Amino acid sequence: MSLFLFAIGMEYLSRCLDELRLTPNFNFHPRCEKLNLTHMMFADDLLMFSRADSVSIKLLFQAFLKFSGASWLFANLDKSEVYFGGVSVDVQTELRELLGVSQGTIPFRYLGVPLSSKKLTIAQCRPLVEKNLLSLPEWNKAAVTKLLWDIAHKANNLWVKWVHIYYFKHKDCWTTPTPAKCSWFLKKILSCRDVVNDQGGWDGFIQGNKMKIKKLYAAIRPQVPKVPWKRVICHNLETPKSVFILWLALWNRLVTKDRLLQWNISCDPRCFLCLNSNESVKHLFFDCEYSRQVLNKVLGILHVSKPVQHFSDEIEWLKKICRSSRLKNKVVHVAFIETVYGIWLQRNAVLFTGCYKPVDVLVRDIVFHSAYKIPAASKYLIA
Ligand SMILES: [Zn+2]
Numbered sequence: 001m002s003l004f005l006f007a008i009g010m011e012y013l014s015r016c017l018d019e020l021r022l023t024p025n026f027n028f029h030p031r032c033e034k035l036n037l038t039h040m041m042f043a044d045d046l047l048m049f050s051r052a053d054s055v056s057i058k059l060l061f062q063a064f065l066k067f068s069g070a071s072w073l074f075a076n077l078d079k080s081e082v083y084f085g086g087v088s089v090d091v092q093t094e095l096r097e098l099l100g101v102s103q104g105t106i107p108f109r110y111l112g113v114p115l116s117s118k119k120l121t122i123a124q125c126r127p128l129v130e131k132n133l134l135s136l137p138e139w140n141k142a143a144v145t146k147l148l149w150d151i152a153h154k155a156n157n158l159w160v161k162w163v164h165i166y167y168f169k170h171k172d173c174w175t176t177p178t179p180a181k182c183s184w185f186l187k188k189i190l191s192c193r194d195v196v197n198d199q200g201g202w203d204g205f206i207q208g209n210k211m212k213i214k215k216l217y218a219a220i221r222p223q224v225p226k227v228p229w230k231r232v233i234c235h236n237l238e239t240p241k242s243v244f245i246l247w248l249a250l251w252n253r254l255v256t257k258d259r260l261l262q263w264n265i266s267c268d269p270r271c272f273l274c275l276n277s278n279e280s281v282k283h284l285f286f287d288c289e290y291s292r293q294v295l296n297k298v299l300g301i302l303h304v305s306k307p308v309q310h311f312s313d314e315i316e317w318l319k320k321i322c323r324s325s326r327l328k329n330k331v332v333h334v335a336f337i338e339t340v341y342g343i344w345l346q347r348n349a350v351l352f353t354g355c356y357k358p359v360d361v362l363v364r365d366i367v368f369h370s371a372y373k374i375p376a377a378s379k380y381l382i383a
Helices: 003-022 054-071 089-099 122-133 136-152 158-168 184-191 193-198 213-220 240-250 257-262 281-287 289-301 311-323 327-353 359-373 375-381
Strands: 039-042 045-048 108-110 113-115
Touching: 003 039, 003 054, 054 089, 136 158, 136 184, 136 193, 136 213, 184 193, 240 281, 240 327, 281 289, 281 311, 281 327, 289 327, 289 359, 311 327, 327 359, 327 375, 359 375
Parallel strands: none
Antiparallel strands: 039 045, 108 113
16 A cells, blocks of 8 residues: 555544544543543554443444445454553453453553553663664763763853853863762763764864764764665665665565575465576576566667676676766666566565566566656657
């Protein structure tokens, strides 16, 4: 489903649930009434709230069923849970049987973090920070260094004036030894002088006379090696979904049958498109006869005379193409990504519908989409 369509669907679901506030028999959850809150959603996760009485819960589910009837999107009851607070065991049993879902216990985890009415500890937040956001120690160091910048540049605030008067006594804060009796927090800030010295001074982190935490963080965060195919993925005119499929293929993370078998999921290992060899990223791109013909014809239309090679060799070739800013090479770049995406879609089409497009039809689609991305390059694509 496209993101746009998904957003429209979720808006409709929101409206169905919001209508409950106009329903006289519906009782809000006691802590949600003043906000008229019936639900919260994040992506495809939905939390619904009501008072624990059978009438309110039935109304809540009727609102959801109205959405299901219009969208044909249904809740997976095996993955749904009901949570109670301050409800007798008898009522819990009655409502659990009414809903037909299992009962969960609070706090439950969401995005790796426990949802709780109490303040979260640093340890509980750590999964979210480490998985999704940034390297916390380095970000913390960069943020504390910002306070050092304020002290060193005598920012106009009371705390900085106080530090200068009582600790540095108008001496240079950069060369003065850390005062023995200062607080642990100020010691921590002054220790960041080493961070700045290690980076060769402030120059790299200044923008418009202000120190940027983000720039310092970028300099001190753990460095990971750059991938050799960076140019293949970045700076092209393709859609993110097409680039994403190529990116997964480059990491060998497409869910091909060889990986399913590694996970002990039984399936016919043969390629959907040719039924001649076992399916893997290497086979799909472009050892497979179907894929080979598709890329061969696309390259032919672009007047690129070279044989179709294995995936790794094609990527090596594409890396060279991507170094050039010539219009034709930009077209080849886009057409290649579109070809990988098109083949992956056809592979999925066999899985879900049992059929796929003939080579010439897919090639025509690839050419059309590539010309659409770079209209100025139509001369290379439309003979
Ligand atoms: Zn095949």
